[in-house]
Amino acid sequence: MSDKVIKAIVCPGCGELSKAEIHTSINPARDKTIRKRVLDGELFDFRCPSCGYTAKLNYPLLYNDMKNRFMVYLIPKIDRFQLCDNELENKYSNLRNINKRIVPTFNAFKEKLFIFESGLDDMAVELTKLAISQTVSKKLGNIEVNEGYLSMYDRETNTMGFTYFTGKDKEPYVQTARLEIYGKSKGIIDKFAYKDKKLKGFIKIDREWAENVLYRYKHFRHMEKVRKLNED
Incomplete structure (x- = not known):
């Protein structure tokens, strides 16, 4: 239905x-x-x-997957971090422990479905994607790497893969990584994005969001180093 x-x-x-x-x-x-x-x-x-x-x-299309406990709302070109729709929130107010996301493009929409159907944390995936994109950029001579999507996940081989679009011509480039990087990202998310995890509405988890979390993490590490230097 x-x-x-x-x-x-x-x-x-x-x-x-x-x-x-x-x-x-x-x-x-x-x-x-x-x-x-x-x-x-x-x-x-x-x-x-x-x-x-x-x-x-x-x-706009709302994809409501109750089996895998997620909802993804495709709203073309939406640029807000959080969707404030009281009617929609009231309609699903009785649901608990549901991942609710908004996405601006069809590719991002498909990626979210793949992530949640695979049982992954999309916040950790976005942070992992961002970290690996920086590695890809350096590997290719500091070429521009903006857009990328999770394209492979295999627990048996302990790997996940991302397809990035690089340079002015947006040439596709596939990069795989060990799941340990995803695990580290999840640890960072649990510590520095715990408030985001508690938000009840539909939110947009993308590269911009991941860059903000990475900034918080790097700032924390910097302040820890400064504190230790002052203690010595």
Whole structure:
């Protein structure tokens, strides 16, 4: 089952007015086919009945996975850290121990699903991704590395992998790492992002957030060194 609405769409190809079925909220536990349709992008497909023009619709979608205890809200181009939506919060106020996230892009949306379905902490994943991106940048001659996604996780081989997009041409570069780095990141998160973990609303956990946590960690270590020097 999912929540749907019918929206009027003006075709960019021929200008004719038609209607499209828009999913506002989906629950993969109730509809076994919906997850594949989301990840394939099929759920966002539009085809004009008049001229056959096809396009991808860009609209907010709430993915509600009760089996894996997470909710991811895709809101295109959202730039807020926390979503303040009283109606939405009241609707799910009886739920406990649910990871609730907002994401601005479809790629980030898919990554969050992969992270939570794998049983990982997305906060620790973001910090690990940031740390490894800095290693990748140095390895490639200090090339710009901004965008990246978790693309592999294997507990048996004790590895996880990230696909980064590097340089002006955004060339893909895959870098694997031992899970010990993720474990260290999780330790940092537990100590320096405990307030974020207690937030009840939908929050955005991304590179900018990870950079802030890393700053807190480095500042703490610096102050510890200063304190020890003063004690000697």
